[in-house]
Amino acid sequence: MKGAPSQDMLIIPGPMDSVMPRSVGDLTLHLKQDLDQTPFVLLDCHDQSLWSSGRLLIEAGGTLYLLCKDGAVLRQKGRADGHFVRDLHDGPVRAALSDFPALRALTAIGRGLFETRALAALDDLQKTQVRGVVMTLMSDAGQVTIVALQNLRGYDRAYSRVIGALGNGAQKLGDDGVFRSLFPNHVTYRAKPDIAMTTDERAFDAARDIIATYLKVARQNEAGIVADIDTEFLHDYRVSLRRIRSVLSLFKGVFSEAQTATLKRAFSDLMAPTGRLRDLDVYILDRDNYFSMIPEELHVGARQLFDRFESERSQVLARLARHLRSRDYNRRMADLTEMFNGDKGVQPGPNAERGACEFACALIWKRYGKLCKLARSITPETPDEAVHELRILCKKLRYLMEFFAPLFDARSFRVVIRPLKKLQDNLGRFNDCSVQQQALMELVQTQTNTAGRIDARLGLAVGGLVAVLNQRQQAERARVIDNFRHFDGPDVRKMFRTLFHEKEG
Numbered sequence: 282m283k284g285a286p287s288q289d290m291l292i293i294p295g296p297m298d299s300v301m302p303r304s305v306g307d308l309t310l311h312l313k314q315d316l317d318q319t320p321f322v323l324l325d326c327h328d329q330s331l332w333s334s335g336r337l338l339i340e341a342g343g344t345l346y347l348l349c350k351d352g353a354v355l356r357q358k359g360r361a362d363g364h365f366v367r368d369l370h371d372g373p374v375r376a377a378l379s380d381f382p383a384l385r386a387l388t389a390i391g392r393g394l395f396e397t398r399a400l401a402a403l404d405d406l407q408k409t410q411v412r413g414v415v416m417t418l419m420s421d422a423g424q425v426t427i428v429a430l431q432n433l434r435g436y437d438r439a440y441s442r443v444i445g446a447l448g449n450g451a452q453k454l455g456d457d458g459v460f461r462s463l464f465p466n467h468v469t470y471r472a473k474p475d476i477a478m479t480t481d482e483r484a485f486d487a488a489r490d491i492i493a494t495y496l497k498v499a500r501q502n503e504a505g506i507v508a509d510i511d512t513e514f515l516h517d518y519r520v521s522l523r524r525i526r527s528v529l530s531l532f533k534g535v536f537s538e539a540q541t542a543t544l545k546r547a548f549s550d551l552m553a554p555t556g557r558l559r560d561l562d563v564y565i566l567d568r569d570n571y572f573s574m575i576p577e578e579l580h581v582g583a584r585q586l587f588d589r590f591e592s593e594r595s596q597v598l599a600r601l602a603r604h605l606r607s608r609d610y611n612r613r614m615a616d617l618t619e620m621f622n623g624d625k626g627v628q629p630g631p632n633a634e635r636g637a638c639e640f641a642c643a644l645i646w647k648r649y650g651k652l653c654k655l656a657r658s659i660t661p662e663t664p665d666e667a668v669h670e671l672r673i674l675c676k677k678l679r680y681l682m683e684f685f686a687p688l689f690d691a692r693s694f695r696v697v698i699r700p701l702k703k704l705q706d707n708l709g710r711f712n713d714c715s716v717q718q719q720a721l722m723e724l725v726q727t728q729t730n731t732a733g734r735i736d737a738r739l740g741l742a743v744g745g746l747v748a749v750l751n752q753r754q755q756a757e758r759a760r761v762i763d764n765f766r767h768f769d770g771p772d773v774r775k776m777f778r779t780l781f782h783e784k785e786g
Contacts, residue, residue, distance in 0.1 A: 288353060288429065288430060289430050289432075290351075290428070291428040291447050291448055291451040292425060292451055292452045293428065293450060294423070294424075294426075294450075294459070294462045296426065297312075297417045297426050301426070302446060305402065306442055309403045310400065310401075311400070311402075312399070313399040313400075318394055318395065318396045319341045319342040320342075320392065320394060320395070321340065321341035321393055321395035322339070322341070322389045322392050323339060323389070323391045323392070323393075324339070324361055324387045324390065325387065325390050326385035326387060326388065326513075327501075327505060327510075327513065327517075328472060329469065330381060330385065331381065335454040336349055336350065338361070338378075338387070340362060345359050345369075346416075347373075347374045347377055349377065350454045354414060354429045357369075358372070362387065362389055363386060364386065365386050366378045384512060385511055388510055390467060391420060393418055393420035395416065395417070395419075396419070398414070398415045399413075400413040400428065401413075409433065410436040411432065411439055411440050411443045413428055413429055413431055414428075422462070422464065423462040424463075425462050428447055470498075470501050472517045472521075474497075475687070476491060476684075476687070477490075478637060479637075479688075481637075481638075482636070483635070484532065484535050484632055484633060484634075484636065484637050485535050485632075487685075488528050488532045488536070492528055492621045493622050495521040495524045496614070496617060496618050496621060497618070498521040499525075500614060502515070506518060506601065506602070507605055509598060512562040515558060516562075524684075525548055527676075529541055531648075531677060531680075533632065534631045534633075535629070536627060536628060536629065537630045538630065540628045541630070551610075551614075555601060557593075558598055560716075560720065561590055561593060561594040564720075565590055568587055571587075571746060574746060575742060576745070579741050581738045581742075582736070582739045582741050582742030585738065586724070586739060586742055586743065642782070645678065645777075652674040653769060655671050656768075656769065659758075659762055661759065663758075665715055668758060671708060672705070672709065672712050675705040675708055679702065682694070689780055696772065697776050697777055700773055703764055703768075704765055707760050707764050710757045715754055718750045718751060721743045721746055721747050722743075
């Protein structure tokens, strides 16, 4: 019975000639002699989403090659460096990248030369039993050979033999060794890096390690902000600083009181110049949604509104880029990095010697109780300020739990973190609606002339948007109550008590 066709991909460090045998048993491996060599760009986003999912995207000679972990090699004409997936022409590569993060741009991870040759495994009668393509990526640091093999019907045994002969020492897409062979100096980026932590670690050491880690994350995003590659660089930068500020706020007594106050001011000052650009990014990213909210008759005014946003964004980005390139900013960041990576400079407080696990349990249990007390009081009539406070409590509780996650059972941890994330997302949408309404109203005030008048089309568009945003905000408020009921359910309450209260002390 003939076997079904299959395909495999083998990734072998080293040049093509050194890894490719001339024969496998009675099969001759024939490589096309004419080399097709061209410069290539290895593409991914900043956090290497493609590579971590077992895929490799190469741009070479005006063609995009997507190598998939199932052995498939997809091709389509086009260029992608600096573009979003949505900007690509329709084709098999774009279709296969439908799960790529929509807000991330494809950027160059590395460059080099790309060679391709056709491969055939021939029997004594010169009949092809296995077909494939051999690709070699060459950088200044090294070479990697990629062999994509296709099984032909009726030749399963020959296919298995070739796979066995070539597969010894082969790696898989997603293995770090491939990247390291080509680009050994490339620094892997993770927005939420794993931070090693032990149950007997001091709270002081845990806090210092967390801050040092997220300082590095912030710095890894600076170049992307300045180059305006995509908006996620600024988002990740702000989140990393926010996490640091949460440590300073929540880890009371771990650092000295005077130094904690100084550091809070320092990180607040670092965050301040980024706020307006992030607000504008949120508005512009949500442009299509805004237009869908209001009748088409109001779109002329809405276009005026977004033209103003785009113009202001260019000015705000230029100011922020100058700030991030400034000598003063880089000196401050270098000083903070040295402080938290070294053994000196950080002053311990009265809680510095407490065990990280015990300290974590106490902090999380206290925050959990405070959150539940406020959430249970939320009604349809509760002022917005109380709902905003609940959002901040959720955010701080989640940060705490994620900081100390390595100290707890992963499966039990997921039971409590999932409903918290859902509640936090809900509260985030509530907050977005509120903030956007306020910003639109402030815009109207700035666009009003000395006679107290505003362009009628702009005013109508803003009025329509504020009305719809208010409706959505009220709908999110109702969902807050429903989502908290799930978060406050007996299973989650029991798990919180088991994880964080029974271990406390």
